[in-house]
Amino acid sequence: xxxxxILVLGATGQVGKLISDNLKNDSSLELVVATRNKxxxxxxxxxxxxxxxxxxxKPQTFAPALKGINRLFLLTGYSVSMLVQSKTVIDAAITxxxxxxxxxxxxxxxxxxTAPHFAWHxxxxxxxxxxxxxxxxxxxxxxxxxxTAFSVISQGKLxxxxxxxxxxxxxxxxxxxxxCILREGPDKHHAREYWFSTESLDVYKLADVLSEVTGxxxxxxxxxxxxxxxxxxxxxxxxxxxxxxxxxxxxQIEDGRMSYIGNVRDDVPVLLNRNGLTVRKWADxxxxxxxxxxxxxxxxxxxxxxxx
Ligand SMILES: NC(=O)c1ccc[n+]([C@@H]2O[C@H](COP(=O)([O-])OP(=O)(O)OC[C@H]3O[C@@H](n4cnc5c(N)ncnc54)[C@H](OP(=O)(O)O)[C@@H]3O)[C@@H](O)[C@H]2O)c1
Numbered sequence: 001x002x003x004x005x006i007l008v009l010g011a012t013g014q015v016g017k018l019i020s021d022n023l024k025n026d027s028s029l030e031l032v033v034a035t036r037n038k039x040x041x042x043x044x045x046x047x048x049x050x051x052x053x054x055x056x057x058k059p060q061t062f063a064p065a066l067k068g069i070n071r072l073f074l075l076t077g078y079s080v081s082m083l084v085q086s087k088t089v090i091d092a093a094i095t096x097x098x099x100x101x102x103x104x105x106x107x108x109x110x111x112x113x114t115a116p117h118f119a120w121h122x123x124x125x126x127x128x129x130x131x132x133x134x135x136x137x138x139x140x141x142x143x144x145x146x147x148t149a150f151s152v153i154s155q156g157k158l159x160x161x162x163x164x165x166x167x168x169x170x171x172x173x174x175x176x177x178x179x180c181i182l183r184e185g186p187d188k189h190h191a192r193e194y195w196f197s198t199e200s201l202d203v204y205k206l207a208d209v210l211s212e213v214t215g216x217x218x219x220x221x222x223x224x225x226x227x228x229x230x231x232x233x234x235x236x237x238x239x240x241x242x243x244x245x246x247x248x249x250x251x252q253i254e255d256g257r258m259s260y261i262g263n264v265r266d267d268v269p270v271l272l273n274r275n276g277l278t279v280r281k282w283a284d285x286x287x288x289x290x291x292x293x294x295x296x297x298x299x300x301x302x303x304x305x306x307x308x
Pocket of ligand 1: 009010011012013014015016035036037054055056057075076077078104105106107117140141142143146
């Protein structure tokens with residue numbers, strides 16, 4: 001019998017890489033990773049076994065990449081293009097007779113949420129549910145990796161765009177959980193939704209944990225949600241609508257409409273038979289990187305404080 005072929009989208013990004021790393025040594029399946037950068041294909045193939053070209057903005061690239069694929073991990077980037085990208089790749093997956101799709105969404109715990117990217121992910125999920133594909137949905141809350149990927153920590157300060165508690169999840173846990181679902185497949189995970197929000201902390205408590213772990217005083221600097229776009233430091237006309245939606249979400253968390261973002265709801269134990277990483281444990285793993293950021297040795301920074 002031929003092995004199950006799993007295609008992971010976004011393998012050069014945060015979540016997709018962790019999933020691929022989790023699956024790459026599993027000889028019971030065939031892992032295929034996808035990239036839109038043709039020059040990365042050889043290197044990805046040598047790391048993961050097989051790599052294919054797919055550009056989510058070019059539907060003509062979908063059929064060759066999906067040929068013979070049984071299970072698809074669907075991830076899109078931080079862009080409103082996710083809507084048409086997801087719709088067209090789902091259509092292509094149906095045509096290619098993919099059996100199971102695992103979608104990375106958001107923490108859309110309230111069905112009638114209005115923040116745009118939450119609504120976009122919900123619409124994609126409705127589209128998947130209405131298809132012949134078997135499906136599993138992942139609902140992670142705030143990635144702890146936002147603290148290291150988006151330069152919110154710099155020179156002893158932690159900038160965040162709400163004072164209210166947020167639920168945090170380590171991407172190590174999302175990656176391992178998604179790999180488990182892809183490995184075990186639709187018999188176990190069809191029509192299941194998993195929630196990832198291990199610990200709830202506001203920016204002040206978060207700064208305290210980071211200070212303790214790094215041994216450097218990290219001061220919480222909450223910023224009004226309306227400063228998020230100006231703080232990005234780019235011409236707003238060039239900023240993807242996704243980021244306006246992030247600003248809107250922060251506004252709704254702050255004024256209470258999205259207070260559920262502060263909820264703890266953790267399916268890591270259900271999937272992995274262990275607890276999710278606490279913020280402190282995650283920070284311990286990333287201690288060197290966090291010290292670098294907290295002491296201002298990072299090369300990247302946003303337009304912090306210059307917008308007003
Ligand atoms: N940050 C959070 O707190 C949070 C919370 C919940 C859910 N999410 C969701 O997480 C997702 C983003 O995950 P992430 O952080 O892993 O993203 P990421 O690190 O930015 O990676 C995005 C991946 O998608 C690939 N990609 C982008 N556009 C593509 C295209 N046109 N064709 C093919 N591949 C393309 C990128 O490839 P390249 O290397 O070529 O760019 C990269 O591999 C979003 O759907 C977001 O809504 C985020």
